[in-house]
Amino acid sequence: MSVTLSLLNLSNWEQKEMNRRFGGGSCIAIRTGHSISSRFHHASAASFSDPAICGASTWIRKGLPCVCFNKKASYARIFMNVTPLQAKRLKRLKNRTKVYYDATRQEHQEALRALWSSAFPGQELHGLISDEWKKMGWQGKDPSTDFRGAGFISLENLLFFAKTFSISFQHLLRKQGARGVAWEYPFAAAGVNITFMLMKMLDLDTTTKPRTHVSAVFVHILSENEWAFDLLYCIAFVVMDKKWMEKNATYMEFNEVLKSTRAQLEKELLLDDVLRIEDMPSFRLLH
Numbered sequence: 001m002s003v004t005l006s007l008l009n010l011s012n013w014e015q016k017e018m019n020r021r022f023g024g025g026s027c028i029a030i031r032t033g034h035s036i037s038s039r040f041h042h043a044s045a046a047s048f049s050d051p052a053i054c055g056a057s058t059w060i061r062k063g064l065p066c067v068c069f070n071k072k073a074s075y076a077r078i079f080m081n082v083t084p085l086q087a088k089r090l091k092r093l094k095n096r097t098k099v100y101y102d103a104t105r106q107e108h109q110e111a112l113r114a115l116w117s118s119a120f121p122g123q124e125l126h127g128l129i130s131d132e133w134k135k136m137g138w139q140g141k142d143p144s145t146d147f148r149g150a151g152f153i154s155l156e157n158l159l160f161f162a163k164t165f166s167i168s169f170q171h172l173l174r175k176q177g178a179r180g181v182a183w184e185y186p187f188a189a190a191g192v193n194i195t196f197m198l199m200k201m202l203d204l205d206t207t208t209k210p211r212t213h214v215s216a217v218f219v220h221i222l223s224e225n226e227w228a229f230d231l232l233y234c235i236a237f238v239v240m241d242k243k244w245m246e247k248n249a250t251y252m253e254f255n256e257v258l259k260s261t262r263a264q265l266e267k268e269l270l271l272d273d274v275l276r277i278e279d280m281p282s283f284r285l286l287h
Contacts, residue, residue, distance in 0.1 A: 082209070086223045093222065093229055097204050101147035101155060103128070111155055112143060118162035119173060136173065137187030146192050154195035158188065160230040161237060167287040168234070172241055185244065185254055193258060194236050198229065201262055214266045221269075224276050231277040232265070238285040239264055 082090070102108050109128060116125045119136055126132060129142045138146055147154055162169045173187050199205050203215040210216040222228045240261040243249075249257050268280045277283065 082219060083223060086219050089222045089226055090219055092226075094204050094207075096153045096156070097151060097199055099152040101144050101152045103144045108152060108155075111152075111159060115155065115159045115162060118159065118166070118169075133188075137185075137189055137191075139186060139189050143188065146189055150192050150195040150199065154192040157195050157230055157233040158191045160227070161191070161234045164230075165234050165286045168238055168285070171287075172237065185249075185251060190240070190254070191237065193254075194233060194240060194261075197258055197262055198233060198236060198265075201266065202229070204229075214269050217269050221275070221277060228277050231283075234286055235277070235280060235282050236261055236265055239282050242285065 112128055113125060116123075116133075116136075128144075131141045133141055133143050140146075143155075201214065202218050203211050210219055218228065218232075225231065240257060243260050243264070244257050247253065247257060264282070265280075268274060268282060271279075271281075274280055
């Protein structure tokens, strides 16, 4: 399945970023709807042999959309083909986002218990509905009510974070309440919000092709690592916490910090040398 991403689908921030980064480069015209069989590699403007790609003046006069970018920029970062592997993994990820938490399903109950065990090793849980959950940052004694916003994948993300980067997970969890109720954010509830934010950022809540540059880049990254979304979630959590601390934010400023976190992630995903989630500068914050 082949998909071509048009610059018309870029967000305002991405268009500004493209102008800032590539404004002094060559101008290339792309024939709308034409599929370019190019994988993720760097190429100069002059290296393309397709007749629809050439100097700006010829094709602008023919009414074709113009794409301006530096010769060293990766062509695949503007237009990309979705390979069968990418399509398969993207579909699988989107299917994960459609699963609701079901308190009657044994595997969902086991995942919730596993999260408790990872968060509080050696501490017995006295019930899936218990006031004990509040110390993890759930809004009530029944975590399932918080999952409604992002579904079962938000629980999977928290569990992945706890098991893969246990030091970072425990650090963020344990410091809750260190500076009082007005300062802290509810750890677990914040995690659900981060999952929801990433789903929106990457167009996972749609059945259409990637609509933004960021989501298109992520599709390629997904082919490199099937767990790219879960890794990105972990990065998002530590970035959010870092921004929270730097801003000395209060609970009322959570949405503002979350928006800033999204902008940071988008910026890093668009860096030329980021080909994997592990290449993102903020990945080094994880331990």
